[in-house]
Amino acid sequence: MNLRDFLLLIGICLIWAANNVISKIVVSDWGVPPxxxxxxxxxxxxxxxxxxxRPIPQPTWRIVAIGLLMGGGSFALLFMALQSVSPSAAAVVSQAGVPITTLLSILILGERIHWRRALGIALTLIGVLVVVWKPGLTISAGLLLVLASATCASLGAVLMKQMGDIAPLRFQAWVGMTSALLLAPLSLLMESPDWGQVLAAGWPFLGALVFSALVVSVGAHTLYYTLIARYEANLIAPLTLITPLATIGLGVAITNDRLDFQMIAGSVTALTGVLIVALRRTRAPIAEAQEHS
Structure with missing residues (x-):
């Protein structure tokens, strides 16, 4: 990988990490319904x-399902989780999406795994359990929502493997349209926003929306898919671990996230497992890309 693309990927990961923290502030501190x-x-x-x-990717039902899962389903659940969960914990728990994607690929696509990837899956899940562990075997509702978010994204990624090549902006267009059509009526049914509180957030809220939609979704994700088309997954995927690490750092600095021995041990174990899974030899089409923020 040349230096320009390496720096570009680092920038993308930092944008994703910043968006995790910004989303926490929007739905938790500013009280905007997720x-x-x-x-x-x-x-x-x-x-x-x-x-x-247009043209519409075929089959239409599959791109609609992928858009709903990787967009509306995944992000709505994550934003709901961030009302009560720290960005750091969410970033680590969401790494469970990597082994979930692998397991779904085995069940749906009939893929096989070797002992190294099985070890990576086990380490990731153990690390996630360490992060979410509380006395009495209880797991917070917020962290369960993060797991549900990761599962939606994983199922969408597996379905994407059955699609042909799709231009990144066409993929974003379908994610945006299907998700907006799903989430707008759901918000009307489920939420009763305090518009005074929402409007009180003012220009910072507008800035967060522009950053999340244009810089993150349209900008960073499109550039990421361009890099995926250019390089193999075993080169790109390990570098994206910068995202949870940067999220933890920003979370501690900005939203006062907890960083104790349990969080550190769980994070190291989970990210080690993700790294082992990510180092498999394969070419990663857009289909294999997970949404990171």
Missing amino acids: VLYAAIRFAIVAAVTLPWL
Whole structure:
């Protein structure tokens, strides 16, 4: 990988990490309803990428399902979780999506794994359990929502493996449109936003929306897919571990996240497992890309 692309990937990971923390502030500190926030985000993405909707990727039902899972389902659940969960914990627990994707690939696509990837899956799940462990074998509802978010993204990624090549902006257009159409009515049914509180957030909230929709979804994700098409997964995927590490650092610095021995031990174990899984020899089409923020 040349220096320019390496620095570009680092920048992408830092953008994803910053967005995790910003999303926490939006839904927790500013009191913006999480489904509403996700709906507005994807409506902006859909509006900006509207010219790329056609031609429709085939089969249509599959791209709709992928868009709903990797967009609306994954992000709405994550934003709901961030109301009560720290960005650091969410970033580590969401790494469970890597082994979940592998296990779903075995069940749905009939893929096989060798002992090294099985070890990586086990380490990742052990690390996640260490992070979420509380006395009495209880797991918070927020962390369960993070796991549900990771599962949605993983199932979407597996379905994506059955699609042909899709241009990154066309993929973003369908994620944006399907997610906005799902989340807008859900927000009306599920949430009763305090519009006075939402509007009180003012320009910072507008800035968070623009950053999340344009910089993260349209910008960073599109550039990431471009790098995926250029390099093998075993080169790209390990470097994306910068995202959870940077999220932990920003979370500790900005949102006062907990960083004790349990969090450190669980994070190291989980990220080691992810690294082992990611180092498999394979070419990663857009289909294998997980949404990171």
